[in-house]
Amino acid sequence: MPVASRxxxxxxxxxxxxxxxxxxxxxxxxxxxxxxxxxxxxxxxxGAVNAPNWxxxxxxxxxxxxxxxxxxxxxxADGTTxxxxxxxxxxxxxxxxxxxxxxxxxxxxxxxxxxxxxxTSPGGVWFRHVRIVEVGESGDWYQTNVIAEFVYQEVT
Amino acid sequence: xxxNYTGLAAxxxxxxxxxxxxxxxxxxxxxxxxxTTPWEGDDATAETTVTADAVFLDELVGGISxxxxxxxxxxxxILIAADDxxxxxxxxxxxxxxxxxxVELASIAPLKPGSTSVIYICKKEGG
Numbered sequence: 001m002p003v004a005s006r007x008x009x010x011x012x013x014x015x016x017x018x019x020x021x022x023x024x025x026x027x028x029x030x031x032x033x034x035x036x037x038x039x040x041x042x043x044x045x046x047g048a049v050n051a052p053n054w055x056x057x058x059x060x061x062x063x064x065x066x067x068x069x070x071x072x073x074x075x076x077a078d079g080t081t082x083x084x085x086x087x088x089x090x091x092x093x094x095x096x097x098x099x100x101x102x103x104x105x106x107x108x109x110x111x112x113x114x115x116x117x118x119x120t121s122p123g124g125v126w127f128r129h130v131r132i133v134e135v136g137e138s139g140d141w142y143q144t145n146v147i148a149e150f151v152y153q154e155v156t
Numbered sequence: 157x158x159x160n161y162t163g164l165a166a167x168x169x170x171x172x173x174x175x176x177x178x179x180x181x182x183x184x185x186x187x188x189x190x191x192t193t194p195w196e197g198d199d200a201t202a203e204t205t206v207t208a209d210a211v212f213l214d215e216l217v218g219g220i221s222x223x224x225x226x227x228x229x230x231x232x233x234i235l236i237a238a239d240d241x242x243x244x245x246x247x248x249x250x251x252x253x254x255x256x257x258x259v260e261l262a263s264i265a266p267l268k269p270g271s272t273s274v275i276y277i278c279k280k281e282g283g
């Protein structure tokens with residue numbers, strides 16, 4: 001079933017990660033900064049050895065000057081039209097640098113599994129090419145990105 | 157001989173009233189995100205305010221060597237009569253509004269040698 005709005009699609013996608021992140025003891029205490037919300041990057045504080053682990057989530061629709069490919073042949077009897085929408089979900093994971101990559105790998109896997117092979121309900125957003133990308137050192141952290149391509153249909 | 161801190165607090169309050177000016181002390185109250193939709197919401201903040209008299213001064217720290225004073229460091233301080241706090245704990249407050257000027261606070265702590273708070277000493281963010 002197509003989603004009714006872009007906001008609904010975003011909420012369904014973000015909720016997949018929220019639920020998966022909260023369900024795993026490895027990730028549940030690690031804060032997520034959500035795109036568009038105010039929130040400070042955790043800091044270690046003066047003299048502290050460990051920079052706190054954290055993650056940031058964002059979602060970008062692919063630019064489409066036509067506003068999206070029309071998926072239906074024309075307007076339905078009720079005047080609505082269905083459009084295809086595509087884009088990427090980005091999960092940036094930052095773990096304390098210098099302590100090995102196990103936590104980084106585990107968190108990346110949790111985020112990957114949140115989207116891989118999943119379809120949201122009721123909007124039917126589905127994902128492909130869900131991948132983990134090791135970025136490397138980033139300030140006080142080691143950064144790993146999880147990137148998921150999404151596809152859905154929006155009825156307008 | 158016991159020190160009369162209540163008397164000291166009253167003296168501090170009188171001196172600040174005579175030499176200070178009225179300011180508004182502000183505590184921001186962040187709206188916590190909804191657990192099931194933490195990506196939504198407007199992060200609107202509410203405020204608790206206290207009106208108080210305050211004295212602004214600069215505290216000299218570090219050395220005072222040299223004639224030019226170029227190596228001197230000054231830290232902006234604000235003194236508030238403890239009695240103005242009423243029932244509020246000013247150590248949880250964030251900022252001061254002073255005649256349209258907004259001053260973020262790096263710290264705010266009571267001078268409380270006994271059970272009586274005499275004054276609150278605030279330090280401005282960034283000195």
